[in-house]
Amino acid sequence: MAGIELNSVAFNDGAFxxxxxxxxxxxxxxxxxxxxxxxxxxxxxxxxxxxxxxxxTFVHWLVTGIDPAGGGVEAGQTPPGGREHTNxxxxxxxxxxxxxAGDTAHRYFFHVYALPEPTGLPDQPTAEDVHAxxxxxxLASGTLVGLFHR
Numbered sequence: 001m002a003g004i005e006l007n008s009v010a011f012n013d014g015a016f017x018x019x020x021x022x023x024x025x026x027x028x029x030x031x032x033x034x035x036x037x038x039x040x041x042x043x044x045x046x047x048x049x050x051x052x053x054x055x056x057t058f059v060h061w062l063v064t065g066i067d068p069a070g071g072g073v074e075a076g077q078t079p080p081g082g083r084e085h086t087n088x089x090x091x092x093x094x095x096x097x098x099x100x101a102g103d104t105a106h107r108y109f110f111h112v113y114a115l116p117e118p119t120g121l122p123d124q125p126t127a128e129d130v131h132a133x134x135x136x137x138x139l140a141s142g143t144l145v146g147l148f149h150r
Contacts, residue, residue, distance in 0.1 A: 004036045004142030006112050010075070017108060017146035021075075022096040024150065029061060029094035032079075033072035034112050038139045041068040041114040045134060046079060049127045050097065052106040057127040058088040060095050060108065064119050086124050097148040105149040114140040 010030035011017050019025040037044065044066035050058040067081035078084055078093070087095035099106040113134040121133055134141075 004034050004112050004114060004140050006032065006034045006110060006142035006144045008032050008110075008144060008146075011146050013144050015147065016105070017097060017148045022148055023098035025096070027094070027096040028076035029073070029096075030146075031073065031075040032110065032112075032144070034142060035071060036140065036142070037068050037114050040116055041139055042117050043081075043115050043119070044068050044070075044079070045111075045113040045115060045119060045130065046073075046082070047109075047111045047113070047127065047130050048094075049109050049111075050099070050106050051109065052099070052103075053088075054100060054103075059085075059127050059130075060087055060097065061093070061110075062087065062125065062130060064121060068114065085121075097146075099148060099150060101150045103149060105147040108146045108148065110144040110146070112142045113138045 046063040048061040062085040063082040066079040070080040073079040084093040089095040
C-alpha cells in the first residue's frame, strides 16, 4: 500500500507536542502537511487518537470529507472541505492532549487516510468506527506520532 507523508512544523515524529497545542495551553490544533495522496482519492480522513488513555482509545480530532487536493492545514484551522466530528471531550473539532498528571508520556497518533469514496460514518463515530471504515478501503495512509505528559 502506498504511503502518505505526514508532517508538522510544530513537532517531529516521535517528539513532544508543544504545550500550545494541549488543553494546558492554547488548545489549538497543530499545523499539518501531507503529500503523496494517490490518484482516485475521493476524500481524506484525519484522525488523532490517544491509545494510552486510561478509559481506552481517546479521539482528539476527527475530520472527514477533506479535499484530497489540499496539502495540509494551518494551526487552529479545519482542513479544506473537512467536517469536524465530536471529540472524546464531547466537543466538535480539536481537543488537545490532557493526560492524567503523573502518567508516563502518552502517544498521540495523527493518521491521514486516503479513501476512494466517503466513509459513511455514523454521526458520532468512535475511533473503532473510523478504523473499521478505513481499514479495508484505504488507498494510502500516513501517520505522525507526538508525545505529551503532565
